Amino acid sequence: MTVPQHHGTVPTGPSRRSVLTAAGLTAAGVALQGSWGATSAAAAAAPAIFYSPHQDDEAIGMAGSILEHKAAGRPVYLVLVSRGENGGIAEYLNRTPCVLGSKCSAPGHRHELGWQETWPTPEVVSARTSEFNASAKALGVDKVINFKLSDTAYGTESEYEAFVKKIMSKVRGLIQQYPKASHKFAAGWLDTTNPSQPTNATHKACSDAAYWLHDNGELKDVRFNHIYTYEAFSRSQRDRGADYVLNIPSAHMKKKRAAILSYNTWDPNRNLYTTGYHSVPTMLEEAYSDPREFVYALPSDYTPGRGK
Numbered sequence: 369m370t371v372p373q374h375h376g377t378v379p380t381g382p383s384r385r386s387v388l389t390a391a392g393l394t395a396a397g398v399a400l401q402g403s404w405g406a407t408s409a410a411a412a413a414a415p416a417i418f419y420s421p422h423q424d425d426e427a428i429g430m431a432g433s434i435l436e437h438k439a440a441g442r443p444v445y446l447v448l449v450s451r452g453e454n455g456g457i458a459e460y461l462n463r464t465p466c467v468l469g470s471k472c473s474a475p476g477h478r479h480e481l482g483w484q485e486t487w488p489t490p491e492v493v494s495a496r497t498s499e500f501n502a503s504a505k506a507l508g509v510d511k512v513i514n515f516k517l518s519d520t521a522y523g524t525e526s527e528y529e530a531f532v533k534k535i536m537s538k539v540r541g542l543i544q545q546y547p548k549a550s551h552k553f554a555a556g557w558l559d560t561t562n563p564s565q566p567t568n569a570t571h572k573a574c575s576d577a578a579y580w581l582h583d584n585g586e587l588k589d590v591r592f593n594h595i596y597t598y599e600a601f602s603r604s605q606r607d608r609g610a611d612y613v614l615n616i617p618s619a620h621m622k623k624k625r626a627a628i629l630s631y632n633t634w635d636p637n638r639n640l641y642t643t644g645y646h647s648v649p650t651m652l653e654e655a656y657s658d659p660r661e662f663v664y665a666l667p668s669d670y671t672p673g674r675g676k
């Protein structure tokens with residue numbers, strides 16, 4: 369295992385902005401507690417449910433928020449939305465020399481794993497999910513829930529819409545099971561590694577599902593974490609437009625870094641093959657070195673759909 373490369377970016381102070389403060393988020397929970405009297409303990413213990421579109425998104429852009437909610441006494445449930453099929457990762461890990469060169473954690477930077485590169489890439493799904501479970505453990509979440517949805521967000525338009533509906537159906541089940549839960553999704557309308565490129569379809573499908581459930585009144589308490597900002601923007605630009613910038617305390621950052629390192633651990637005995645680091649090395653490195661997360665409310669001008 370190697371430590372992600374550090375970049376010599378100069379940290380900048382937080383800029384002035386309109387924010388939902390951490391105190392504000394906590395205050396809502398307190399108010400709820402007060403208004404429910406005898407059931408206040410149950411209300412206060414309502415879970416915060418985080419929905420990671422793929423294996424790695426929770427470590428990159430949600431880990432600090434997960435730890436913030438745990439520290440506030442909330443049970444945290446972590447959902448893996450998609451199976452994370454990805455032929456590109458199999459291609460990288462089937463080839464020597466590695467595209468990552470000396471940054472690769474495999475012994476001698478060599479790997480010829482012989483994994484299936486075509487859908488549904490079973491070894492990739494399995495290894496990515498092992499990394500996800502190790503990350504969840506590092507973060508100390510109370511429950512891991514795997515929706516196991518095939519990631520058809522990049523298929524035809526109707527496959528995309530069907531994927532959104534499947535996410536909605538699964539989230540609806542959790543709303544019914546935990547009526548007082550709060551729900552945290554990826555800010556899919558923002559999640560692209562390059563602002564001139566389309567957003568990640570899987571991430572957009574997740575925020576679309578939240579949008580529709582909010583629109584019809586089923587989903588009340590919902591927030592969104594901007595996952596791809598670490599790669600899309602330089603450090604001074606990452607907080608642009610965020611409703612709340614979480615400054616992650618150092619004790620929590622230590623755990624977040626452990627979660628990130630789950631995606632850069634080569635340990636075949638534990639089914640760990642650094643799939644995350646071979647998929648999004650820059651994002652993992654930048655998130656590792658930036659102790660902030662970026663939280664959004666649902667925009668009033670939200671546009672559902674995969675887009676172009």
Ligand SMILES: [Zn+2]
Pocket residue numbers: 421422423425568570571
């Ligand atoms: Zn993702």
Ligand SMILES: [Zn+2]
Pocket residue numbers: 466467468469472473474477478479646
């Ligand atoms: Zn490699």
